[in-house]
Amino acid sequence: MTVSAHVPVAGHPAEDVQVVGGRQRTGVLLLIVADAAFVGALVFSYFYLRGLNTSGAWITQGMHTATIWVGWLIGLIAVASAWCYRSGVNALRTGKIGGLIGGAGIALALVLLDSVVQIIQLASLPFKPDANAYASCVYTLAGANLFHLLLTAVIGVGIWNRARLGRYVATNPWQVEIVAIWWNWIAVAAIAGAVTTSFIASPNVGG
Amino acid sequence: MSAAVSDVAPQASTAPTGGGVLRRLNIVTAVWAGSALAAIGWFIAHELWQDGDHGSDQVVLVTLICWSVGFMVGIGAFNGPIGWIRGNDLAHEDELFLAGKDQGIGRYFRFTTDHKVVGIQYLIVTMVLFALGGTLAMLIRTNLISPDSQFLSAQTYNAIVGLHGLIMIIATIIMVTGPFGNFIVPIMIGARDMAFPRLNALSLWLIVAAIPVLFSAAFLGGIPTGWVGYAPLADQAPPGMDAYSIFILIFAVSSAVAGANITTTVLTMRARGMSWRRTPIFVFGTVASVGLALPAFPLFMASQILLQVDRTQGGQFYVASGGGSPWLYANLFWLMGHPEVYVILIPAIAALMELTPVFARKPLFSFNTAVIAIAGIVGLSVMVWAHHMYAAGWAPDLNGPFMLTTEMISVPTGLLFLVILGTLWRGRIWTTVPMLATYAMLWNFIIGGITGIYLSDVPADYALHGSMFVTAHFHYTLMGAGLTGAIGALAYWFPKMTGRMLNERAGYISFWLVQIGFNVTFIGMFAVGLAGQPRRVVTYAHLFAAGNLVSTLGAYCIGIGMLVLLYAIVSSWMHGPIAPANPWGAKTLEWTVPNPIPLENFEVLPVVTEDPYGYGVDEAFLTAELVSGSAPRTASTGSATATQAEVAAGSGQQVATLDREAGQL
Numbered sequence: 001m002t003v004s005a006h007v008p009v010a011g012h013p014a015e016d017v018q019v020v021g022g023r024q025r026t027g028v029l030l031l032i033v034a035d036a037a038f039v040g041a042l043v044f045s046y047f048y049l050r051g052l053n054t055s056g057a058w059i060t061q062g063m064h065t066a067t068i069w070v071g072w073l074i075g076l077i078a079v080a081s082a083w084c085y086r087s088g089v090n091a092l093r094t095g096k097i098g099g100l101i102g103g104a105g106i107a108l109a110l111v112l113l114d115s116v117v118q119i120i121q122l123a124s125l126p127f128k129p130d131a132n133a134y135a136s137c138v139y140t141l142a143g144a145n146l147f148h149l150l151l152t153a154v155i156g157v158g159i160w161n162r163a164r165l166g167r168y169v170a171t172n173p174w175q176v177e178i179v180a181i182w183w184n185w186i187a188v189a190a191i192a193g194a195v196t197t198s199f200i201a202s203p204n205v206g207g
Numbered sequence: 208m209s210a211a212v213s214d215v216a217p218q219a220s221t222a223p224t225g226g227g228v229l230r231r232l233n234i235v236t237a238v239w240a241g242s243a244l245a246a247i248g249w250f251i252a253h254e255l256w257q258d259g260d261h262g263s264d265q266v267v268l269v270t271l272i273c274w275s276v277g278f279m280v281g282i283g284a285f286n287g288p289i290g291w292i293r294g295n296d297l298a299h300e301d302e303l304f305l306a307g308k309d310q311g312i313g314r315y316f317r318f319t320t321d322h323k324v325v326g327i328q329y330l331i332v333t334m335v336l337f338a339l340g341g342t343l344a345m346l347i348r349t350n351l352i353s354p355d356s357q358f359l360s361a362q363t364y365n366a367i368v369g370l371h372g373l374i375m376i377i378a379t380i381i382m383v384t385g386p387f388g389n390f391i392v393p394i395m396i397g398a399r400d401m402a403f404p405r406l407n408a409l410s411l412w413l414i415v416a417a418i419p420v421l422f423s424a425a426f427l428g429g430i431p432t433g434w435v436g437y438a439p440l441a442d443q444a445p446p447g448m449d450a451y452s453i454f455i456l457i458f459a460v461s462s463a464v465a466g467a468n469i470t471t472t473v474l475t476m477r478a479r480g481m482s483w484r485r486t487p488i489f490v491f492g493t494v495a496s497v498g499l500a501l502p503a504f505p506l507f508m509a510s511q512i513l514l515q516v517d518r519t520q521g522g523q524f525y526v527a528s529g530g531g532s533p534w535l536y537a538n539l540f541w542l543m544g545h546p547e548v549y550v551i552l553i554p555a556i557a558a559l560m561e562l563t564p565v566f567a568r569k570p571l572f573s574f575n576t577a578v579i580a581i582a583g584i585v586g587l588s589v590m591v592w593a594h595h596m597y598a599a600g601w602a603p604d605l606n607g608p609f610m611l612t613t614e615m616i617s618v619p620t621g622l623l624f625l626v627i628l629g630t631l632w633r634g635r636i637w638t639t640v641p642m643l644a645t646y647a648m649l650w651n652f653i654i655g656g657i658t659g660i661y662l663s664d665v666p667a668d669y670a671l672h673g674s675m676f677v678t679a680h681f682h683y684t685l686m687g688a689g690l691t692g693a694i695g696a697l698a699y700w701f702p703k704m705t706g707r708m709l710n711e712r713a714g715y716i717s718f719w720l721v722q723i724g725f726n727v728t729f730i731g732m733f734a735v736g737l738a739g740q741p742r743r744v745v746t747y748a749h750l751f752a753a754g755n756l757v758s759t760l761g762a763y764c765i766g767i768g769m770l771v772l773l774y775a776i777v778s779s780w781m782h783g784p785i786a787p788a789n790p791w792g793a794k795t796l797e798w799t800v801p802n803p804i805p806l807e808n809f810e811v812l813p814v815v816t817e818d819p820y821g822y823g824v825d826e827a828f829l830t831a832e833l834v835s836g837s838a839p840r841t842a843s844t845g846s847a848t849a850t851q852a853e854v855a856a857g858s859g860q861q862v863a864t865l866d867r868e869a870g871q872l
């Protein structure tokens with residue numbers, strides 16, 4: 001491979017923000033792919049065991065199952081949170097730093113609220129994870145969702161605090177935009193969890 | 208989540224030396240912090256749960272997680288994210304400190320971000336893993352030297368077989384993309400570092416944190432399930448199984464981070480002019496490997512989280528009486544497990560495809576075919592997992608289709624053979640240790656591949672599954688092809704990575720000892736496997752005695768050969784002849800930087816105008832050197848002499864030299 005020309009650089013000036021931003025977005029998208037494979041594996045486990053209904057023991061006769069609407073509430077709060085964050089990002093694009101601080105702050109508050117709802121749900125499920133395969137699946141999906149929410153809260157604190165400190169300007173919204181991708185993804189994952197846990201009884205009644 | 212690189216914000220830290228708290232953190236503080244947190248975690252968990260139904264598992268789980276978190280705190284992995292949250296971006300001095308500037312040997316024991324440091328760290332970690340896994344292999348073979356040797360107790364034997372398997376799988380997964388993907392690939396594509404240097408350090412130190420977790424299994428009842436960790440046995444196994452789970456969780460995070468990092472680096476940081484057609488084949492192999500691992504290992508991680516729910520919470524995921532199913536584990540595991548075979552093989556073979564044109568002094572034969580073959584293997588590798596489950600009773604109707612997809616993989620794999628054979632064809636081959644690895648891979652992989660076709664055949668597999676035939680088969684692929692390729696890669700890039708030439712005589716001796724020993728060991732194992740000896744069993748019938756004796760003697764031969772290789776590496780690294788910048792006369796960019804490589808690799812970012820394999824008849828001996836400000840240096844390597852470009856210092860001027868002894872080629 002021949003090196004035929006070169007660009008002399010002294011002290012290696014910082015790379016263009018568009019280049020760096022695009023690169024960081026690629027990296028985060030790839031990490032989301034990995035996380036999506038993980039979430040997909042949990043959803044697959046749920047439907048697979050539900051479909052198999054081994055020993056007819058997917059759910060126990062007469063057991064109280066999880067209340068479906070709680071999962072949807074958690075999903076919808078996550079969606080609302082992602083929407084607030086998105087409006088914060090849009091405000092930054094038009095130069096309104098205050099809009100970013102407000103949007104990210106409300107989004108953060110909603111994620112924290114969502115975490116609390118998720119914890120209450122986990123604490124008040126009418127069964128223990130050892131009841132049957134359905135119970136194990138519900139606890140695991142809820143636990144994974146809680147992990148998503150708490151991680152997003154940590155990131156949200158960072159964005160909100162950095163916005164407050166004036167670290168973001170309209171000409172370089174890359175970092176807040178990349179976090180928006182993540183925020184959207186955890187909302188999608190929460191909805192996926194709600195959809196999954198809405199299917200309770202096994203179609204395979206023969207066991 | 209995001210690799211928080213500073214954006215437009217003003218720099219908060221103005222410390223003249225840079226680094227902040229990280230100056231005081233290294234592997235020693237990491238071990239202290241890990242141990243302290245583990246002790247605290249153990250105490251609390253012990254007080255709370257020891258007497259419960261799943262007490263010992265919960266205590267082990269909490270303790271090992273605390274160890275890992277403490278270790279990462281102690282090495283400084285959380286300093287970056289915490290600083291980011293607080294709004295402190297790195298100053299230039301901080302970045303230089305993180306990159307290990309002027310820290311000598313100490314930078315290898317810190318959270319250092321320079322990709323070259325991380326590459327060397329990965330190399331050391333890989334060698335440590337191979338040494339441990341290899342020692343266990345010697346114990347296994349010693350036990351099998353006679354039908355009922357009683358060298359190891361059955362319990363110990365089981366534990367050792369599981370540990371050997373898992374250690375070797377992990378070592379082979381990282382053996383190419385870890386050392387060479389990190390050290391070589393960024394330079395090969397003309398970049399100054401990886402896309403996310405701190406994630407690079409994170410991926411390395413996660414593995415370091417995880418290794419003691421894995422070894423703790425030896426003191427917690429071992430891994431009696433074999434490396435595959437099959438349920439429901441895994442549900443019932445001693446707490447060593449918890450160590451297995453935690454190890455896999457950490458390793459999956461590490462590989463996701465590394466995969467995202469390497470892939471992003473290659474996608475977005477290739478030098479100007481380096482179109483995909485001009486990107487070296489090793490880069491394709493590396494990205495295919497980590498890109499395949501990226502969605503695959505989270506499935507393994509999920510399987511272990513489900514296992515932990517079962518073991519510590521009484522979950523029913525893998526318990527048939529509770530509505531669970533061991534088939535769930537088998538599916539999740541092999542959805543990872545078969546792609547993982549190619550995560551291991553593709554970069555090793557790609558390294559050999561990279562070095563073969565250099566020593567054949569010919570272009571890589573049909574570059575496009577090589578790329579298509581790699582893509583074909585990646586695509587098919589996610590559609591074959593159930594060939595590991597023919598005899599498990601899961602979906603017998605799908606055995607036929609899975610047999611078909613599995614056998615189809617031999618088509619792109621065969622194309623890789625043709626690419627290498629076509630490259631060798633009528634070449635004037637310079638026989639070196641790296642080149643010998645190519646020959647050995649062709650031989651071993653033919654045997655590994657063809658026996659794989661037998662195993663992919665459903666009726667044949669019904670007879671052969673669970674036998675030593677399977678063990679011999681996958682050693683021929685993962686060791687005979689994979690590890691051989693990695694050793695070839697090490698011999699090839701050793702001069703660039705260490706600045707010294709590898710001892711050739713010791714390299715040859717090691718090569719022949721290892722390869723002869725290897726073939727003796729596993730041909731013997733094929734024979735006893737075909738005759739019906741089951742794998743993972745501590746004793747065997749007398750009719751298998753001769754074959755096992757042969758295998759054990761062959762294994763000792765491998766062991767001696769590996770010790771010779773270790774001697775060659777250590778002694779050459781310390782005292783070997785100084786390597787010229789481009790001892791092989793290769794044309795890829797990593798050979799254009801001087802030894803030792805400057806912190807940011809390139810004074811002047813290269814612009815690429817040709818494909819990397821332009822070894823034509825007329826210009827076979829032309830190498831381009833881009834050396835800036837470094838003293839000219841010559842060295843004799845015994846088989847070739849290369850002279851560095853003599854360059855006007857400081858101007859970044861580029862000079863092409865041709866200085867090879869034609870007779871050598």
Ligand SMILES: [Cu+2]
Nearest residue numbers: 544545594595
């Ligand atoms: Cu397979």
